Amino acid sequence: MEIEEFHEMIDWAYKNKDEKTVLILDEKDVRYYQDRGLWEIISNETGNWLFGIHEDDWIFDFDVMQNIIDSIFKNNFLIDDNISKILFILDYAIKNKKSVVFYL
Numbered sequence: 053m054e055i056e057e058f059h060e061m062i063d064w065a066y067k068n069k070d071e072k073t074v075l076i077l078d079e080k081d082v083r084y085y086q087d088r089g090l091w092e093i094i095s096n097e098t099g100n101w102l103f104g105i106h107e108d109d110w111i112f113d114f115d116v117m118q119n120i121i122d123s124i125f126k127n128n129f130l131i132d133d134n135i136s137k138i139l140f141i142l143d144y145a146i147k148n149k150k151s152v153v154f155y156l
Contacts, residue, residue, distance in 0.1 A: 058110060061153050073144055075137045088130070093123045094154060111152045117142045 065074045077085070085091060094100075097119045098111060111117055121142050129135060145152045 058153070061110070062155055065153070065155075073141050073150075075134060075141065077134065081134065085134075089127070090124075090129065090135070093127060093129070094120055097123055111145075111154070114146045114149070117146050117152060 065071075065076070068074055069076050097116050111120075121139055124131075124135065124139065131139070142152060144150070
């Protein structure tokens with residue numbers, strides 16, 4: 053399925069929350085990962101310094117996606133179930149030439 057509009061992507065994700073390429077975090081989780089530095093890693097790799105809670109980013113660049121994956125490992129980030137899924141989604145997007153939306 054090709055989605056060209058940001059709002060369509062968000063709507064699709066909420067309607068398909070059980071898909072393997074969708075991860076929905078609650079606000080508590082978003083704040084937890086913010087405190088742990090995950091959003092800073094993504095900000096550093098995307099150049100989007102505003103990225104964080106109540107912000108979003110749509111990533112089309114596969115090198116940036118790979119850099120996020122590499123940075124998570126390089127920074128010895130704790131790999132819990134949610135981080136595993138984020139890594140899976142980024143890897144899936146690279147392999148299948150898809151974009152990734154972070155909508156916090």
